Amino acid sequence: MLAWYDEERRDLPWRVAPGKRADPYRVWLSEIMLQQTTVKAVIPFYARFLARWPTIKALAAAPLDDVLAAWAGLGYYSRARNLHKCAIAVVEDFGGKFPSTIAELQKLPGIGPYTANAIAAIAFGESATPVDGNVERVVARLFAVRQSLPAAKTELKRLAATLTPERRAGDFAQAMMDLGAGICTPRRPSCLVCPVQQDCAAAAHGIAEQLPMRLERAERPQRVGFAFVALREDGCVLVRKRAEAGLLGGMLEVPSTAWGDLLPPAKEALRSAPLRADWWAVPGTVVHVFTHFRLELIVYRALVPADATLTFWAEPERCQWVARRDLHAAALPSVMRKVIGHALKEN
DNA sequence: AATGCGTGGCT
DNA sequence: TAGCCAAGCAT
Structure with missing residues (x-):
């Protein structure tokens, strides 16, 4: 080795x-x-x-x-x-x-x-x-576990x-x-060029690709919600800091309804928007797959004046306006970049 | 011990 | 394409 x-x-x-x-x-x-x-x-x-x-x-x-x-x-x-x-x-x-x-x-x-x-x-x-996962796989094959x-x-x-x-x-x-990353790969391992093929019990039995065996994982549930992208006239986007722990903890988010099993009626969802505005449903949805659930978001967009005031349930102290040119450097996880990109595409 | 926790690249 | 899964940790 x-x-x-x-x-x-x-x-x-x-x-x-x-x-x-x-x-x-x-x-x-x-x-x-x-x-x-x-x-x-x-x-x-x-x-x-x-x-x-x-x-x-x-x-x-x-x-x-x-x-x-x-x-x-x-x-x-x-x-x-x-x-x-x-x-x-x-x-x-x-x-x-x-x-x-x-x-x-x-x-x-x-x-x-x-x-x-x-x-x-x-x-x-x-x-x-x-x-790690590589070593587990290599060892499972070497010893035909x-x-x-x-x-x-x-x-x-x-x-x-x-x-x-x-x-x-x-x-x-x-x-x-x-070895695990390049040769003893999860699928189609390259046993013919493996430096330890002579020592490998799985290769000897021709079962390398079957190992390691894994319990099949539970089905991924689906969650849905509405997200609200407020674009201020000066080109800033409204974002909010999430709770310090848990999913996307401490990161910024686009304000949204809770992510649940069922989609609330649009009229009801709009009442939880972060500010009063002429909200417009952006065509299509944003789909994002997390480790343990699949999320589908319907995105609403609004153009708001520079003096727009947030509703109290938007938790204004956690909100901030970020210039579009500064979004790249913000603490926005990928799912939120998808949402903003979806809302702002084609002007 | 089982579950929560992201993302992107691969097939 | 729709899974599958990658150099795991915390609780």
């Missing part, structure tokens, strides 16, 4: 030469971003974060809202909140230096078993075993640990990631 890694490893922005230890700050930042997120999606965000906040002290000193705005579009926003919280904790409790043990790392916000092991191995050279996920997680973790070398555990972990 290590010889293969030395030759074939992917060159990624947060990686250093084989055998070297990487900067813990960069390892941590990349690992948080990579949680449930593809390398391709992470790369531009990683570059922007590192350019803007080159050190953990700089990140800890930043306002949370700036971090959330920079995270907008990457998803799973509790990661951004915990990233900021973790930076502050490392600066205040550890003088800006990450602890090097798995136990200490895992006490920090946003760092769980996987990330603690990854940082320990990659940044500190500990013989640790980060087990037929038990299905998530029940098999404990066993897969145990088996993975038996493979970790004493030296270069960080490179070994990253080799497993590369």
Whole structure:
């Protein structure tokens, strides 16, 4: 594996030469971003974060809202909140230096078993075993584990640990990631070019593609609602800050009705608009798929005067007007960018 | 232990 | 196309 890694490893922005230890700050930042997120999606965000906040002290000193705005579009926003919280904790409790043990790392916000092991191995050279989805898949195939996920997680973790070398555990972990990402893929694995095909029980039995087995997941429910895009005459759009926790926590939103199972009558929905105006239903709908539900929004739009006043149920203290040219830098999640784009397309 | 939590790219 | 799913964590 290590010889293969030395030759074939992917060159990624947060990686250093084989055998070297990487900067813990960069390892941590990349690992948080990579949680449930593809390398391709992470790369531009990683570059922007590192350019803007080159050190953990700089990140800890930043306002949370700036971090959330920079995270907008990457998803799973509790990661951004915990990233900021973790930076502050490392600066205040550890003088800006990450602890090097798995136990200490895992006490920090946003760092769980996987990330603690990854940082320990990659940044500190500990013989640790980060087990992510890639490693689970590779190990399930190497040992032909037929038990299905998530029940098999404990066993897969145990088996993975038996493979970790004493030296270069960080490179070994990253080799497993590369193997899982490029060769031992979920569908149509490239067993013919796999460096460990000779050691793979699943390949020997011709069942690599069937593993790991997974319990089928529950059907995704659908939720619906109305969203209200108010465009002020000076070109500003009305947005509102969401609650600090939960879905899209701390991010900005377009004011909307509650997202429910049933669509309220339009007349009733319009009574919950954030301000009195001549609301116009934008043709079509906005569909957005979250992890655990599918959302369909009907979008209303209104052009309002510069002195328009908000209704009290719009919670004016949480609202703000943002110039259209500044929207790109705002803490707007993708679903809200879709809504605004839908409302403003074709003038 | 099961559920809540985003997004975009792939097939 | 409509799922499937990616370098998980918190509760």
